[in-house]
Amino acid sequence: MNVMSFVYGFLVLLGVFVFQTTLTGLNRKVTARLQKRYGARWYQQFLDIFKALRKDSTSHGWVFDFGVIMALGGIMATVIFIPVAGFEAFPGLDNIFVISYLLAVGMLGMAMSAAGSGNPWASIGVARALTNMLAYDVPLMIVIFTLIFAFDSSSLSEIAALQQGMGILGWNAFRMPLGGIVAVIALLGMLGKKPFDSFIAPTEIASGPMVEYGGKHLGFMFILHEFMTFIEVSIILSLFFGGGATIWEYMLKYAVLYTFMNIISGVMPRFKIDQAVKYFYRVPLAMAIVQGLVVIFTGLGVTLWF
Amino acid sequence: MVLDEKDNRNVWEKIGDYFSANSIWMKWYCTGCGAIELPPTMTSRYDMERLGMGPMATPRQADVLLITGYLSTKTLRRVIYSYEQMNSPRFIVAFGSCTINGGIYYDSYATIGRLDKYLPVDLYIAGCMPRPEVVMNGFNELIKMIKKGQAKGWKHYQENYEWYKKNQLDSLGEVIIKDEFHE
Numbered sequence: 001m002n003v004m005s006f007v008y009g010f011l012v013l014l015g016v017f018v019f020q021t022t023l024t025g026l027n028r029k030v031t032a033r034l035q036k037r038y039g040a041r042w043y044q045q046f047l048d049i050f051k052a053l054r055k056d057s058t059s060h061g062w063v064f065d066f067g068v069i070m071a072l073g074g075i076m077a078t079v080i081f082i083p084v085a086g087f088e089a090f091p092g093l094d095n096i097f098v099i100s101y102l103l104a105v106g107m108l109g110m111a112m113s114a115a116g117s118g119n120p121w122a123s124i125g126v127a128r129a130l131t132n133m134l135a136y137d138v139p140l141m142i143v144i145f146t147l148i149f150a151f152d153s154s155s156l157s158e159i160a161a162l163q164q165g166m167g168i169l170g171w172n173a174f175r176m177p178l179g180g181i182v183a184v185i186a187l188l189g190m191l192g193k194k195p196f197d198s199f200i201a202p203t204e205i206a207s208g209p210m211v212e213y214g215g216k217h218l219g220f221m222f223i224l225h226e227f228m229t230f231i232e233v234s235i236i237l238s239l240f241f242g243g244g245a246t247i248w249e250y251m252l253k254y255a256v257l258y259t260f261m262n263i264i265s266g267v268m269p270r271f272k273i274d275q276a277v278k279y280f281y282r283v284p285l286a287m288a289i290v291q292g293l294v295v296i297f298t299g300l301g302v303t304l305w306f
Numbered sequence: 307m308v309l310d311e312k313d314n315r316n317v318w319e320k321i322g323d324y325f326s327a328n329s330i331w332m333k334w335y336c337t338g339c340g341a342i343e344l345p346p347t348m349t350s351r352y353d354m355e356r357l358g359m360g361p362m363a364t365p366r367q368a369d370v371l372l373i374t375g376y377l378s379t380k381t382l383r384r385v386i387y388s389y390e391q392m393n394s395p396r397f398i399v400a401f402g403s404c405t406i407n408g409g410i411y412y413d414s415y416a417t418i419g420r421l422d423k424y425l426p427v428d429l430y431i432a433g434c435m436p437r438p439e440v441v442m443n444g445f446n447e448l449i450k451m452i453k454k455g456q457a458k459g460w461k462h463y464q465e466n467y468e469w470y471k472k473n474q475l476d477s478l479g480e481v482i483i484k485d486e487f488h489e
Contacts, residue, residue, distance in 0.1 A: 028355075036350040044329070044358050051325035051369075056393045058366065207363035214366030215393040 009080040009089040013227075016079055020226040021045045023255055027262045034266040049222045057215030060117045064212070067113020068220050074105030075227045082234045083157035085243060085250040094156045096144060096235070103231060106224070107133070110209060117212035125208020128199035128273045129192075135280035136189030136196070142288040143179040143186075146295050147172060147239060150302040156235065160243030173240040176301040178291040182284045183240045187257075189280065190232040193265035198273045233258050315455050326369065326395055327452040330359040330445070333368035333392070335385055338375025340402050340435050347438040359445060365391040370448070375435075376404035376417045379477055382424060386474060389425055394460045399448060400427045401441070403434045410434070423473045426459030 025045040032039025114122040173180030189196040244250025403409035408419040431444035451457040
């Protein structure tokens, strides 16, 4: 841990912002094509963010302002710990527990800020977001614990490295197919894509937690959302799809996975929050438990089984 | 509003106006008529996202307040609240003949005549109703105006607040509010 680590961390933040924002813009185009529209320009997301940062902003008190900064800080700190194709700013600290714990700082900062605005829609949105988190976290954590049990490691880069060099069939998503399906469904929930986007439903609860944000606050929230997307997709990519041997491979896989999520989201209607919870506790939870039992009692998946 | 003033923006304001012009988020205030013209403008037939425009959920997030059709004196109060919640730079686009001079409701006791007396309108889209082509054309014009720094109704509102306030109060009359927030 020296000065270079911090320089590298800064470069990671910059690179992730440019990469993910571009990808979001391209995905707006993909969604538009699904709906037979021409769609926004590929750099539209940059214009939106800089436009929002340029505007004036309304404060709703100290908690509201501080929560935004805290959430952005927490999320940016988490991004630095994510290993990208074997590169790490702080080697040896890319533990899944470190990442999920740091991620909570950002998420709770966002909840604190939204609740600080005093708007009832924001409170409803935050309540739904946390309920949604509880719903997808239980099946996902069972699968992740299965992985940790199987490979005796909780380091993202180590688990990613173990899957490489065996072709596509070496990825955990194919070694443990049920777990892979659970992870992809949970990723939809994490990203807030349809059908699990009831907490930001714009026409129902006026975009939920975001209801009172405008101008610079909203710009920060957009940047935060780009970083959060990167963290969530990266975790699933490293754990189940083999990360990437080179940075280009990583970016390509990342783009494919994220676009796939968007295409699913583009053709789905929206679950009510209680339907989402019921769904997660019925189908993915059962699949996760079956996958765990298979790995523990038969060892299938730890070694290649085909 | 004087539109042909000398352009005295500094370079940062010009860059900011470039971003503002290319990313227009709208709050639609559609309690009059005309809301039905907007879904075709937004979806695959005319696709306003090409120009970087899109609907937003709340006035706080929006740049443009789009007021469609006639405004009754009762809803004028809500429009003013919505406009004052928005963050500047903010723009108003008035849509349909009724916002210009009252339209077919010119002698109605329940609707306002000229919207311009109560809020600073940057752009009118005339017609009863304006079709989606006209709406797109109008927004193209708004984009050009913002780029050139000519859409400064929000500054005009700040500078002439007393005049607007007086008109608003005249129209609304004496208002007695009885609810938990105003006791």
